[in-house]
Amino acid sequence: MSKHVVVIGGGVAGLEVAGQLSKVGIEVSLIEKENKSGGHLNNWYRLFPDRRNSTEVKEYLDGMTHNGGIKLLTNTTIEKLNRSGSHFSITTNEGKELIADAVIVATGFDLFKSARKEEYGYGIYDNVFTSADLEEMFKKGELALTNGIVPETIGIIHCVGSRDEKVGNFYCSKLCCVTAVKQAIEIREYLPDSKVFCFYMDMRMGGAFYEELYREAQEKWGVNFIRGKVSEASETIENKLLIKVEDTLAGRPLKMKLDMLVLMAGMEMSEGGKKIAGIGGLRTGENRFFAATDNHFGSNKSNIEGVFYAGTCTAPMNITETISHARAAVVEVIDYLKNSK
C-alpha cells in the first residue's frame, strides 16, 4: 500500500520535499495557504550569488512536482494536527480531514516587518522601502521614488530586524548582507549615474561566491560601504532622507542626505509556523523557529515522531541550503516509513 505524507507549506522546501517524495512513489498532499505555490520565490526578481532569474528555480521546482502523485491544496491552512496511533489526522480550514503516515513541516519564514523599526521611518516617510519592495520594483522595471523621480543617492541599511535585541531578534538572518550587495549592484546597473551606500555592522559573506560578489560590487560597480549602524532617519523639507550613523572606521559621526533608503529586512519564524507549533505541540527555540532535536545530526527531526522539518522554518537559510535541507528531510521520512512501524 502506498504511503501518504502531508507537507505543510508550498515554498521552496515544500516543493522540493513533495517532488522528491513523489519520485520514490510516496503520495503527497501539499498544503499551501496562498493561491499558488512558490512562496517567497514568487516575489524575488533575481537570486544571489549569480543573479539568475528566480523563475528558473521556480521552473525547476514546478518540474519536480509534475511527476504525479502530488495533490496541491491551495488556499488551505491547518486547524488541527493530531497523532492517532501510527497515523496523523489533519483538519484543514475547509473542514477536510487528511490521514497521513508522516508530516513534513515546511512553513518557511516571514520577512521582518520593517515598520517595527520606527526610527527608520518605513510606512512614515515617502521613500523608505524594504528589500522586498525593491525586488518588486526590479520585476516591474520601474526603479523610482514615490513621486516618480529617479533616485540619485540610495542608502541600504543592513540588519533591519536581525542582530537586534530591541526587536527581540538576537540572531543573524544570514542572507541580508549578500542581498544588500546583490541589490546594490542591480541598482547601479539599472541607474548607472546613481550612488549607492551600504551601512553595515559586519559584512557576513559566508556563502559560496558571496565574497566574490562583494568584491565585484566594489570593483566593478563602485558601491560604497560604510561601517556603522544607522541610528535614525528623518525626512527633510526637500523630501530627502537624512540619516545619522557613526562611521566607526573614521571614528566620527556622519550624516548624509539620501533620496531613497532600502531596509534589509531579516527573517522571522512565520506566523503559519507559530500556529502549527501551537496546535501540533511542536517545540520552538529561543529564536522562535522550530527547534530540531539535534543541531548537528537531527536538524530535520521534531519532538514528535513522524513529524519532520524542512527549510527555513528551522533557521534562516538560502535556497541552496533549503533544497539540501528538504532532501535530507525526505531521507528521514523514508527511513521512518520503512523502519519505525
Add this chain to the structure above:
Amino acid sequence: MNKFGFTISKGRQIDYESNDRRIADYIFEKEPSFRLCIECGGCSATCTTSNFTVFSLRELNILIKRGENDQVRQNLKKCMLCGKCTLVCPRGVNTRNIVVLAKKAFQKSDEYAI
C-alpha cells in the same frame, strides 16, 4: 644643558600588559551587558555630544576595555547622561550605566580621581 627643541613623544601603542584595567573589571562586574558591545557605533550616531565635540561612546567603551585610562578620564566628563545611546543599542548594552560606573570607579580610586 642645551635644549635643541627635541622631545621624546609618548608611544601610540596600547601597552596591553602594563595598562591598568581595573576600571573595566569593575564595570564588567556591575554591568555585565558591557561585554556585549559589537562596536556598531549606533550609540555615537545618535549622541548629541558626539555630533558637536570630539567624543565617541563606542570608542570610550574600547578605551576602557584596553585600560587607556588617561584618555577615558578626559572623555568621560563630556557625556551628558541623556541616555539616548541606550535606546539605540542593538545589543541591549546599558550604555548610560557604563559611563556612570566608570565615573564611580575613578572616584573610588584616588589615583584616578576626576
